Amino acid sequence: MSAIPPIQPEEVPAAAARRSRRPGPMLAIGLALMGSLVLVAVLAPVLLDADAVGLTDDRRQGASGEHLLGTDEFGRDLFARALVATRLTLVLTVSATAISVVLGVAVGLLVWMLSPRVRNLVLTANAVAVAFPALVMALVIAAILGPGAMSATLAVGIAGIPAFVRLSATMAAPIMVRDYVSTAKLLNVPRPVILVRHVLPNLGEALLVLSANSFAVTLTELSGLSFIGLGVQNPDYDFGRLLADGLPNTYTQPIQIVGPSVMLVLTGVAAMFIGDGLAARSNPRLRRLVRGRRSGMLHRADELSQEMAAAHREQGGAAGAAALRVRGLKVATAQGRELVRGVSFDVAPGEILGLVGESGSGKSLTAMSAAGLVPDGVDATAAEVTTVGHDLLGPVRSGDLARDVALIYQDPVSTFNPALRLENQLTEVARVHQGMNRRAARRALAAEFRRLHISEPDSRGRQHPHELSGGMLQRAMIASALLTDAKLIIADEPTTALDVTVQAEVLRQFVAASGSLGAAVLFISHDLGVVEALCDRVLVMKEGEVVEELTREQLARGEVKHPYTRSLLAAAQYMEPSAEEANE
């Protein structure tokens, strides 16, 4: 049913699986960095403590071989201090993160043991807490407990809880209604057991990602509290404290801030990369599925196929007058798989040409290429595509083309922009390309709505798409074709997505509208019954080629030669027993 055939993944699944198990470069760098930092945290206080806290007479030195980052006003080696501070920083950050994760997940899962009312209350309160600045919450706790490393850790840890409550409660929600959990409930397995056994394992990966990100945030906030004087107090020191000590000396000794800044950034980057790397691994992008260039362009065919097309052109005859003229159209994926293999046809002014075939036959691609809308991921070439007099293979005056060709798509709900009012969408061509002002466009649209007997035509344009039914939207789309006096209407299964009850009415209005415009129609469908009722002529497509061309009369009499068409016809009759009965 999809308008564009799915593009097959070119990669062998096994290779993809192997790739996903190997840590990406981001994760590898993050883990290596974090590993080295842990090593520094373990070793530096043992090896460098004397340099880091020993008072010497080498005060306020610049960088040298002896003191890589110079010394502070007490003659302490700043490089050693930056390394030694790693231990306290990491210990505090890990503690605070642990508080957030453990309490957050506990609360997030425990709410599922409460009654729905209470649960909603807790989660609503939590939603407010999530949106509340964590730092302000941390300030409240710091105000209660007083400045200090312990209170800062508690403050940042507690302030981080709501995010984990939300994550675990949200993640638990779909799991709690899954079949195996329902089964467990039926078997009278107690809820705590369900939560621990079934829900917790499913949280794993997302929890790990959020924890890594939370570690980075916690590091920033905790060091921030130390930096502003509410965290670690002298004589202890972490990265934040070191930075605060160094900052007043920026003008005289800017090197003082280098150590703690670099260490903070390294630690943060390590956590961030681990989080991003894990997220990328658990949620592999689809981007590797398609390799090569994806142009989505319509090109003039190379010389060889041009000759072929010239031959086509000879046979074609009656040039110039056609509303649409396609010669030698080919569409292929970037990998070279041909989806449309040299299709040629004309649509005369006022004629309704049906294009039928099953999904994947290339009919939608053919129609979209004829409108100059080649989708991403494929390339189209042709010897000639002339649409209402515009040569689409050369530079086109886009405004004229947009005015002359109206498109009606399969699914009205997805083809309307949900965020914009109807009139903004339906009058866009008239306003942008034809210079109609907003008020005139609104009036003209209301007039077209009235012509199509759409109820409340004057206020309809102010509505958003979600306020209208699918059938109503499709009729509104027809109104937009009327508005610009389109010469060619390309309709891609315009009623397939609609209720059976409204299909007939929409089709009737569609035909009436195209008739009143005198417009040619390229009508795509997989339903031979509809096509027979509507079209003057029918092209049957299969695997990217036109296998048969029929007039309406031939189709009505069942004069079909190609076995594929016959099977389509049989399917249509099988699907519509009521039509059969009516004939008898």
Added chain:
Amino acid sequence: MNAITTRPWPAFLLRKAAELLLAMVALVVITFAIAHLIPGDAARVVAGVDATAEQVEDTRARLGLDRPLAAQFWDYLSGVLTADLGESFRTGQPVSEVIANRLPFTASIALFGIALTLGVSLALGLAVAGLTRGNRNPWLDSAFGWATGVVLALPVYVIGAVLIVVFAVNWGVLPAAGADSLYSYVLPTIAIALGPIASMSRLVRREAAVVLEQDYMRTARGRRISTFRQYAKHAVPNLLASTLTLSGLILAGMIGGAIIIESVFAWPGLGRAVVDSIIERDYPMTRGIILTVGAVAVALNTAIDIILALVDPRTLRAGKVLA
């Protein structure tokens, strides 16, 4: 037809007002509770370890802790409603006066930061999404991921310190401290906006990648309007809803950034004042400022919800799009 006659706005605004009121009440209760939650004897803690018994009792009276809890709360509540937040223990200045003097400095830097963040991340995220659409420019895809990852790991105070060293100390083109001229705003604003720009442009880019693949974007291309118009008129409104929904968190975090950055740039705002008040155990000041900042944050969230509903009316009925 019903859709035209039903009016979802009053119900929506009523719900938002109720949420706002509840959050404000919660704030008042929490800030009131600060002095009562201090472990041990609050008056002793505030007066200091070497205070005499008399001084401790004096402090208890100043904190109002010698009176019944209900009476204390009533005093506080009526004070809040009449904008009387008491006097600073340290300077004797009315707290509301201090807040009135300092709030504009914090608010302006936060607002500049928010404006910069929204503008840059929308443009950047959309541009990256457009350029990497359908596997175009894979190098940009990775470069963007790595760059934003690094920026996200930079704390505001480190960014601030580095900006000072580069622009104030080395080049001397921008002031390092104070809020004396418009130039003073440049470095603090950049410092607090960089991190949020990284996370928000990631968000915009992710949402935009989804939006650009939608059928209605093909419809827009079918109208042969300019690429700029496609993005600005058709993609952005759809991005705004999801972006705004999630950006409440990012912007709330920005208030935290504004508080911390004041220590870097010696900014005369509420952030520095609240930190000093906590260190000096100046409770009326602490709770007054936390109440104010918290109220601003809550109001900001409500404002975002209302803008969201204006941008995307579907949220009127369904709550938040992605909630």
